[in-house]
Amino acid sequence: MDWAAHVGGLIGGFMLGMMIFSLQIKTRRWKIGMFSVGLLSNLIFYGVGIGYMVKIAKQNVAEEMSDVCGYYEQFYEDYECNCMMDKNEDN
Numbered sequence: 001m002d003w004a005a006h007v008g009g010l011i012g013g014f015m016l017g018m019m020i021f022s023l024q025i026k027t028r029r030w031k032i033g034m035f036s037v038g039l040l041s042n043l044i045f046y047g048v049g050i051g052y053m054v055k056i057a058k059q060n061v062a063e064e065m066s067d068v069c070g071y072y073e074q075f076y077e078d079y080e081c082n083c084m085m086d087k088n089e090d091n
Contacts, residue, residue: 008049015041 018038025031069081 008045012042012045015045 015038019035019042022031022034022038025034068083069079072079073081
């Protein structure tokens with residue numbers, strides 16, 4: 001596991017805990033304030049994190065999978081690319 005996963009889980013868990021345990025606060029103003037801070041923090045934290053992962057995944061997948069047949073041929077010696085054959089037979 002990467003250390004960033006541990007830190008992200010710690011921060012995310014803390015913010016989620018703020019939301020859950022803020023419901024136990026008796027003063028209405030503090031209850032709403034703590035819940036709002038936890039909710040806003042979670043939305044920003046997870047939104048930025050998921051947005052970053054999607055951006056990176058699109059770049060990496062596009063590069064690696066640009067030649068699908070070549071990708072599988074490097075792992076399997078007897079791989080026969082049927083998708084390219086189908087396109088060539090249609091023409």
